[in-house]
Amino acid sequence: MWIRLLVLSVLFSVAGCYYHGRDFPTVPIEELRPNVTTKSQVYGNFGEPNEKGSDSGLETWTYYYELWTVTGVQDKKRLHVTFNQNGTLRNYSYSAQ
Numbered sequence: 001m002w003i004r005l006l007v008l009s010v011l012f013s014v015a016g017c018y019y020h021g022r023d024f025p026t027v028p029i030e031e032l033r034p035n036v037t038t039k040s041q042v043y044g045n046f047g048e049p050n051e052k053g054s055d056s057g058l059e060t061w062t063y064y065y066e067l068w069t070v071t072g073v074q075d076k077k078r079l080h081v082t083f084n085q086n087g088t089l090r091n092y093s094y095s096a097q
Helices: 002-015 027-031 039-046
Strands: 017-021 051-055 058-069 072-083 089-096
Touching: 027 039, 039 058, 039 072
Parallel strands: none
Antiparallel strands: 017 058, 051 058, 058 072, 072 089
8 A cells, every 4th residue: 555655756746847858057147257268068067958959050059848737837947049150159048047
């Protein structure tokens, strides 16, 4: 009986969470410098981006992470970076909830 209750409790707690994306550190965001930070440095700090794209011919990378529970969004953050043609950072935007 107790084992069954324990198993049900574990299943509920696991099923009650949903992750989207991959968590990433936020401290290196303070170190991002337009026209100085390189693509290799961004990759070294944040890893493989969740999405790669293009905006007006410039390469873009997007990192995102969301944690949902039965009560709603618990953690949400997004980092979007755009690179110059020479591989340095053009600009970035970061948001968190």
